[in-house]
Amino acid sequence: MPNEKVEKATQLAERFRDPKDLKRQANPNLKEMTAALDGLRAMGAEGVTGLVDLLKPDAEGGDVHARHCLHGQAMRAGGWPEKERAAFATALAGTLKGNHSKQAKGFVIRQLQVAGGTEVAATLGDWLLDDELWEDAAQALLAIGGTGGQFLKALPKAKGRQLLTITQALGVLKVNNAAEPLRELVTANDPTLRQVAAWSLANMADAASAAVLLKAADTAKGPERTKQTSACLQLAENLLALGRKKEATRICQHLRDTRKAPAEAHIREAAELCLKHTG
Amino acid sequence: MTRKASSVSRRRFLKTSSATVAAAATCQIVPRHVIGQGQVPPSETFGGALIGVGGRGPGTYNTMCRGLNVKQLALCDVKFVGRADNKKVYTDFRRVLERKDIDLIAIATPPHWHALISIAAAEAGKDVLCEKPMTRFIAEGRAVVNAFKRYNRVFQIGTFGRYGASGNRGNITTHKIMRSGLLKPCEAVHIKAGGLKVKQWSGDPGLLPQPVPKSLDWDFYCGPAPLKPYVRPRTGGTHRGYWDYEGGGLSDMAQHHFDPIQWTFGKDDTSPVAIEAHAPPPHPECTGMWGWVELKYADGLTFAMDSREWGERYTRKKERGVSLNDLSPADRKKVEAMPDPPKLLSFAEAVKTRGQAGGHAEAAHRCAAMLHLANIAIRVRRKIKYDPVKEEIIGDPEANRFVNPPTRAPWFI
Numbered sequence: 001m002p003n004e005k006v007e008k009a010t011q012l013a014e015r016f017r018d019p020k021d022l023k024r025q026a027n028p029n030l031k032e033m034t035a036a037l038d039g040l041r042a043m044g045a046e047g048v049t050g051l052v053d054l055l056k057p058d059a060e061g062g063d064v065h066a067r068h069c070l071h072g073q074a075m076r077a078g079g080w081p082e083k084e085r086a087a088f089a090t091a092l093a094g095t096l097k098g099n100h101s102k103q104a105k106g107f108v109i110r111q112l113q114v115a116g117g118t119e120v121a122a123t124l125g126d127w128l129l130d131d132e133l134w135e136d137a138a139q140a141l142l143a144i145g146g147t148g149g150q151f152l153k154a155l156p157k158a159k160g161r162q163l164l165t166i167t168q169a170l171g172v173l174k175v176n177n178a179a180e181p182l183r184e185l186v187t188a189n190d191p192t193l194r195q196v197a198a199w200s201l202a203n204m205a206d207a208a209s210a211a212v213l214l215k216a217a218d219t220a221k222g223p224e225r226t227k228q229t230s231a232c233l234q235l236a237e238n239l240l241a242l243g244r245k246k247e248a249t250r251i252c253q254h255l256r257d258t259r260k261a262p263a264e265a266h267i268r269e270a271a272e273l274c275l276k277h278t279g
Numbered sequence: 280m281t282r283k284a285s286s287v288s289r290r291r292f293l294k295t296s297s298a299t300v301a302a303a304a305t306c307q308i309v310p311r312h313v314i315g316q317g318q319v320p321p322s323e324t325f326g327g328a329l330i331g332v333g334g335r336g337p338g339t340y341n342t343m344c345r346g347l348n349v350k351q352l353a354l355c356d357v358k359f360v361g362r363a364d365n366k367k368v369y370t371d372f373r374r375v376l377e378r379k380d381i382d383l384i385a386i387a388t389p390p391h392w393h394a395l396i397s398i399a400a401a402e403a404g405k406d407v408l409c410e411k412p413m414t415r416f417i418a419e420g421r422a423v424v425n426a427f428k429r430y431n432r433v434f435q436i437g438t439f440g441r442y443g444a445s446g447n448r449g450n451i452t453t454h455k456i457m458r459s460g461l462l463k464p465c466e467a468v469h470i471k472a473g474g475l476k477v478k479q480w481s482g483d484p485g486l487l488p489q490p491v492p493k494s495l496d497w498d499f500y501c502g503p504a505p506l507k508p509y510v511r512p513r514t515g516g517t518h519r520g521y522w523d524y525e526g527g528g529l530s531d532m533a534q535h536h537f538d539p540i541q542w543t544f545g546k547d548d549t550s551p552v553a554i555e556a557h558a559p560p561p562h563p564e565c566t567g568m569w570g571w572v573e574l575k576y577a578d579g580l581t582f583a584m585d586s587r588e589w590g591e592r593y594t595r596k597k598e599r600g601v602s603l604n605d606l607s608p609a610d611r612k613k614v615e616a617m618p619d620p621p622k623l624l625s626f627a628e629a630v631k632t633r634g635q636a637g638g639h640a641e642a643a644h645r646c647a648a649m650l651h652l653a654n655i656a657i658r659v660r661r662k663i664k665y666d667p668v669k670e671e672i673i674g675d676p677e678a679n680r681f682v683n684p685p686t687r688a689p690w691f692i
Contacts, residue, residue, distance in 0.1 A: 016560075028559035028568055030590065037560065058508050064485035072560030078677025079661045085677075110505075110563065115677060135506065135687060142685035145676075161688070168688040192689045199691055223373040223403075230402045233429060263379045266404040266430045273429070 008043065009050025012036040016069040037073050045091035048073075052095040055104035067107060074111040086119045093120040096127070106136045113140035118147070125150030128166065129157055138165045148175035155181060164196055171200020179206040186216050191224050198231040205238035207247045214254055229255065229267055236274050249278045325630070326381040328353035330372045330396055331388030334516050335410050339387040339437050343408035346627030352381055356388075357499045358492075358514075370496055372396050376403040383630070386410060387437075389514075389524040391504045394419035395690055397434065398426040406433035406630050411534040413640075413647040415504075415525065418683035420644030421670060422692035427640045435626040435636040436538070436643035444539035445623050445637070453601045455617045457545035457580070461610040464579035467544065468596045471536050473587040476528030482520030482565025486510040503690035507564070520566050526654040527566030533584060533650045538638065541649070544580055544601075547642040550667035551649060552577045556656035557591055572653040577667070584653060655681045 015036040017028065040047035051073075054066035077088045092112055096105055109127065112120050113136075121144060127137035128150060141147040151169045155178065158166045167185060170178040178200075185197035186209070198216055201209040213235055217228035236251040255271035327349040329340040333356070343349070355369040363370045375381065376399055384400045386393055386409040394414045400407045407427075413436055414420045427434045444450050456462055488508035491497040497509050504523040507513070518524040519531050541547060551574035558569035570590030574582045585593035603611045623637025648670070655678055656663055664673040672679040686692065 027589065030559045033560050058488050061485060061487045068484065068560070068562050071563035075561060075659055078659060078675065107563075114680070139505065139685040139687070143680045164688040168691055169685075171691070172685065196689045196691070222377050223399075226376070226399070226402050237429075263404065266432070269431055270429050273431070 005043070005046045006050050006053055009040065009047060010054060012039045012047075013051060013054060013065045013069045016065050016072070033069075033072065036069060037076060040069070040073060041076075045087065045094075048088060048091040049095055052092070052098075052100065052104065052108060055100060055107055057101040058103045070107075070111055071114070074115040077115040085115060086117055089116040089120050092116070093123040096123060102132045106133050109133060109136040109140050113143045116140060116144055118144065120144075121147045121150055125153060128154040129162060134162045135165060138169050142169055142172055145173070148173040148178070151175065152178055164193055167193065167196050167200055171196075171203040174204040176204050176206060179204065179209060182206075183209055183212050186212050191220075194220075195224060195227045195231070198228050199234070202231040202235035202238060205235065205242055205244075207239055207244060210235060210247055210251055214251065217255075218258065229259075229264075233267075233270055233274065236271075240274065240277055245278045249275065252278065323348050325349045325383050326352045326378070327383045327385065328355065328375045328378075328381045329385045329387065330355045330375060331386055331392070331410070332356040332359075333387060333389075335437075336385075336387040339408060339410045340385040342437060342439075343383055343385040343435075343626060346625060347383070347630060349383060353378065357496045358494050360494050360496050362494070370499065373399065376400055376405065382406065383408070389518045390530070391415040391524045392502055394423050394692055395503060397423050398692065401426040401430045401432045401434075404430065404432065406626075408435045408437060408626055409643075410437040411538075411643070411647075412525065412530040412650060413534070413643040414651070416681065416684055417648045417651045417670060419692050420640075420647050424640045424644050431633070433626065433629045433633070433636050434640040434643070435629065436534070436638040436640075436646075438535045438538050438638065440535060440539035441542040441642075442623055442625070442637055444543050445620065450539075450543040451619055452603065452614075453543050454545050454620055455614050456601050456603065456606065457543075457578075458620075459610070459614050459617060460578075461613065462578070462601065462605055465576075465601065466579060466599055466605075467601045468581045468583065468599045469540055469544070470583045470585060470593060470596075470598050471533065471540075472585040472593070474536070475532045475584060475586055475588075477568055477586045477588045478528075480517075480519040480528040480531060481567045482517070482527075482562070483510075483512050484562050484565045486512065501687070503686035505687060521564060522566060523564070525566075526650065529566075529569075529572075529584065529654055529657075530647070530650045533653070534643075534646055537582065537649060538643070538646050540582070541642065541646050546576060546580070547645055549576065550645055550665060550670070551575055551582070551652060552665055552667060553662065554652045554656040554665065555662045556653065556660065557593075558657040558660055559590070560660070561658045566654075569657045572656055574649060574653060582649070651681070 015032045051066055051070045054063055056063040077085045089112060092108055095108055124137045124141050127133045141150055151166050152175060155166050182197045182201055186194055188194055198213050213232050217232050220228045232251055232255060236248040240248040252271040252274045256268055259267040325347055329336055332354050353367060353369055353375045355372050355375045357370055359368055359370045362368055365374055369375050382405060384405045384407050386396050390412050393409050397407050397409050489510055491509045513521055520527060553575040556569060556572040568589035569586055571593035572584045573595060581596055583593050624634045626636050629636035652665055659678045663675055663678050666673050672682055
């Protein structure tokens with residue numbers, strides 16, 4: 001980018017806040033801030049890339065104006081005409097290919113969470129397996145929605161916390177064609193992964209997972225038993241909402257008949273309540 | 280009110296609590312489930328635990344115990360690393376909830392944990408008193424409501440102004456007029472001006488990352504919120520100034536103010552439909568200044584907040600109440616013939632009778648949702664329309680992202 005453009009973006013960003021007021025945002029100057037954002041908007045893609053060039057690593061600091069300004073613009077972009085919002089997001093996503101620090105890129109991804117659309121899904125998907133930025137990328141893709149394909153693509157290579165994140169995301173987005181690999185994770189060695197996988201299957205109302213989830217709940221102990229049982233009830237409720245009474249009834253009857261301990265009386269009652277709705 | 284309860288200093292509370300917990304560990308408590316759900320134990324003694332032992336911890340726990348004989352069996356906080364014995368002192372709330380001798384849970388963590396711990400407590404069969412604000416975002420509130428319905432547990436929010444409000448004859452009349460649905464359109468306006476601690480609970484932007492204290496599990500502290508570099512103000516009360524954990528003075532103080540107002544105007548089961556704010560561009564991490572917010576319900580009722588700390592004052596409408604004179608003579612008779620609303624049950628009464636507490640989950644959720652909508656309007660700085668049944672922002676997908684933002688795995692609602 002020509003230096004004059006960077007300089008213009010810098011000047012506009014500096015108008016964004018009174019340097020004397022850095023500690024607390026005690027008296028933001030709405031007129032100055034609006035003028036800065038309008039000026040940057042008029043610059044188009046160069047206004048975006050110019051701001052991103054001002055971002056610094058977290059440990060370095062000193063970029064509070066640029067961050068505030070870029071976020072302010074991202075929040076405004078949601079109210080712009082769709083074509084202009086998409087152009088803003090595309091320009092922002094384009095900076096992820098640059099040499100900025102990982103923290104700067106993380107900040108950019110978090111702004112795409114606010115202003116991005118499906119036009120930046122593929123770019124964000126490339127970051128799902130990044131050692132530092134996978135959570136930011138996952139959250140942005142989840143906020144945008146309709147991005148199950150990106151998570152499904154990353155699933156086979158994901159490990160550890162990335163696998164947890166992707167498993168949960170597939171449940172949030174109700175990606176039913178991920179059910180089969182997720183069912184295998186319900187019996188994984190990691191108890192946290194088992195619980196996340198069960199919740200995801202319940203959230204996507206995967207009827208074929210009923211037996212797997214009930215078995216996981218029956219055999220688990222301690223807090224995991226509580227969470228797995230909750231997943232079973234949720235699956236039953238979700239199936240009921242879809243009109244699949246027979247499958248929902250089977251789950252609730254099982255819980256009603258097997259949760260005999262006094263400490264699980266509330267589970268029995270919840271199952272009975274659900275059965276009332278199955279007619 | 281919780282404020283009185285908090286007159287016990289935190290240091291003193293912790294000292295006496297540790298001793299109480301130790302003593303309780305040596306005597307047998309018959310938990311409620313042993314004699315059947317919904318029954319008061321023979322000793323009428325309940326096992327209690329406090330999760331989140333910060334500034335609001337003692338007040339919240341003591342409030343939970345009012346009218347009940349509670350033995351404190353556990354204290355839990357992510358800042359107890361190196362101190363936890365998993366018998367009396369814990370860092371992981373899940374291990375507390377696993378205990379069968381604990382019936383009642385007081386939650387006084389920062390708000391980004393309120394919903395998840397409340398839901399986990401309901402799943403484990405516990406009753407909950409949860410500090411306000413109830414949630415960090417709107418969808419969490421609905422998840423809490425669903426969980427407490429599913430497991431038939433008692434939930435009470437930690438603000439109690441509605442108990443006083445619901446005993447006032449004028450408020451009862453307003454409540455009955457509003458619930459009758461006969462006032463169309465409703466021209467009532469309630470304005471909260473000042474007292475929302477906007478500047479006081481704004482965050483400090485631009486701080487450089489600091490080393491995490493050894494006693495704190497920072498990853499667990501962040502939990503469902505994004506894992507950000509540690510800076511001290513993100514914890515210890517000043518967490519209120521960070522979007523990741525709360526919504527500034529507005530979400531914190533306004534639930535105190537609007538909870539009784541919401542009851543008085545009969546809006547415990549719905550939400551505003553149009554929200555507009557006057558505010559400067561928001562900071563990405565920190566809550567900040569704003570001027571006013573206006574929230575309109577479908578029947579025309581308007582609530583407004585005027586910060587009196589920045590920008591323009593709220594001048595769009597003037598305060599206006601509701602009276603029987605607003606109705607036709609025939610409608611007035613109908614309202615006068617309506618029975619008074621039932622007395623609100625205290626947490627203790629609800630626990631003993633298995634009834635619904637006055638500050639129940641749906642009411643608390645609707646109040647918190649109102650405040651979240653106000654903050655969304657402040658952040659996006661455009662008028663938003665809300666569907667109170669679907670609980671979605673209409674026609675603005677970017678604004679709607681704040682209704683149910685993603686949570687960090689493995690934490691889900």
